Amino acid sequence: MHKKLFIPGPVEVSEDVLQKMATPMIGHRSKDASILQRSISDKMKKLMYTKEEILLSTSSGSGLMEGAIRSCTRKRAAVFSVGAFGNRWFEMAEANNVPADLFKSDLGEPTTAQMVDEVLATGKYDLVTITHNETSTGITNPIEEIAEVIKKYPEIVFCLDTVSSLGGVKIEVDKLGVDICITSTQKALGLPPGMAICSMSKKAVEAAKNVKFRGVYLDLLTLHKYIQKKDYQYPSTPSLSHMFALDYQLDKILEEGLDNRFARHEEMANIVRDWAKKNFELFCEEKYSSATLTTIKNTKEISVADLNKKLGERGYAISNGYGDLKEKTFRIGHMAETTVEEVKVLLAEIEDILGLK
Numbered sequence: 064m065h066k067k068l069f070i071p072g073p074v075e076v077s078e079d080v081l082q083k084m085a086t087p088m089i090g091h092r093s094k095d096a097s098i099l100q101r102s103i104s105d106k107m108k109k110l111m112y113t114k115e116e117i118l119l120s121t122s123s124g125s126g127l128m129e130g131a132i133r134s135c136t137r138k139r140a141a142v143f144s145v146g147a148f149g150n151r152w153f154e155m156a157e158a159n160n161v162p163a164d165l166f167k168s169d170l171g172e173p174t175t176a177q178m179v180d181e182v183l184a185t186g187k188y189d190l191v192t193i194t195h196n197e198t199s200t201g202i203t204n205p206i207e208e209i210a211e212v213i214k215k216y217p218e219i220v221f222c223l224d225t226v227s228s229l230g231g232v233k234i235e236v237d238k239l240g241v242d243i244c245i246t247s248t249q250k251a252l253g254l255p256p257g258m259a260i261c262s263m264s265k266k267a268v269e270a271a272k273n274v275k276f277r278g279v280y281l282d283l284l285t286l287h288k289y290i291q292k293k294d295y296q297y298p299s300t301p302s303l304s305h306m307f308a309l310d311y312q313l314d315k316i317l318e319e320g321l322d323n324r325f326a327r328h329e330e331m332a333n334i335v336r337d338w339a340k341k342n343f344e345l346f347c348e349e350k351y352s353s354a355t356l357t358t359i360k361n362t363k364e365i366s367v368a369d370l371n372k373k374l375g376e377r378g379y380a381i382s383n384g385y386g387d388l389k390e391k392t393f394r395i396g397h398m399a400e401t402t403v404e405e406v407k408v409l410l411a412e413i414e415d416i417l418g419l420k
């Protein structure tokens with residue numbers, strides 16, 4: 064039996080979007096391929112609120128995270144982490160011999176603007192990475208406040224991980240001054256995993272020109288050059304199947320209306336948060352709680368594994384906690400095409416299984 068996914072990615076994908084993955088192939092050097100990539104790019108610019116260039120990568124989001132820190136750090140990167148995915152960015156820097164320092168918050172606590180200011184005031188750094196929405200703990204960082212601080216340091220290339228938020232939350236890339244905003248297909252965008260997307264500002268392009276060892280496949284400058292010189296083409300063979308589906312799904316997202324989509328995500332989050340507060344506790348302070356997933360403290364010491372097994376028999380899947388938080392928390396994803404009604408049905412099923420009524 065297929066289990067309807069309420070995990071924080073990959074998400075349920077609509078049947079019509081899945082069908083678009085089966086579109087017959089075109090040549091990746093054809094005019095049609097350029098038209099397809101340009102069309103995706105134009106729509107992504109709307110979703111990201113940016114006039115900067117959009118790059119595609121046939122990798123998951125991690126590919127562009129690695130590409131960004133490697134391609135654009137000239138001096139030293141300041142990596143701010145609020146959990147597993149911030150830590151991963153630091154590991155990528157280390158593994159690529161990119162000078163970097165890690166600034167961690169306690170689990171469930173945000174990166175604050177003050178932390179960022181203190182670190183950047185040292186003058187040691189020219190690139191910053193921030194996780195917008197940390198999927199391991201369900202925390203959303205106060206991005207407007209952080210962005211205001213980063214604007215004081217014009218030499219900084221600002222990289223933002225929006226893998227689990229873009230498409231469900233308004234992220235105004237140009238207004239925030241984000242130079243590289245990264246996301247991937249399998250979360251709030253509502254597509255199968257396998258493609259990553261980022262914006263790249265002119266500042267980031269200039270920075271990359273001054274980095275000698277940018278690698279090959281994940282070199283952001285090469286991806287950018289191909290768009291300019293080859294009229295919206297991709298240096299190697301991209302996942303055209305994802306591109307067909309992405310182009311189509313972006314039409315659906317824009318048809319829903321961005322504000323409607325963001326409001327639907329907020330409504331789903333509010334329902335799950337209220338339910339969590341009534342029956343358990345929220346893991347993060349409510350003002351930092353994510354709009355695309357909710358992490359719930361297992362205050363009743365239920366067996367999350369048993370709950371998920373029973374949910375599975377009814378055709379649903381949620382997530383246990385991440386890493387050390389495995390049985391201490393559980394996570395409910397509410398993003399992409401999930402509806403408010405579906406969320407309510409899921410919560411009623413959980414109540415029924417746990418005898419919470």
Ligand SMILES: Cc1ncc(COP(=O)(O)O)c(C=O)c1O
Pocket residue numbers: 072123124125126148194196197198199224226227247
């Ligand atoms: C916040 C965050 N950043 C980065 C990643 C890595 O993205 P991907 O799995 O697409 O490589 C994930 C994946 O779950 C994530 O949730």
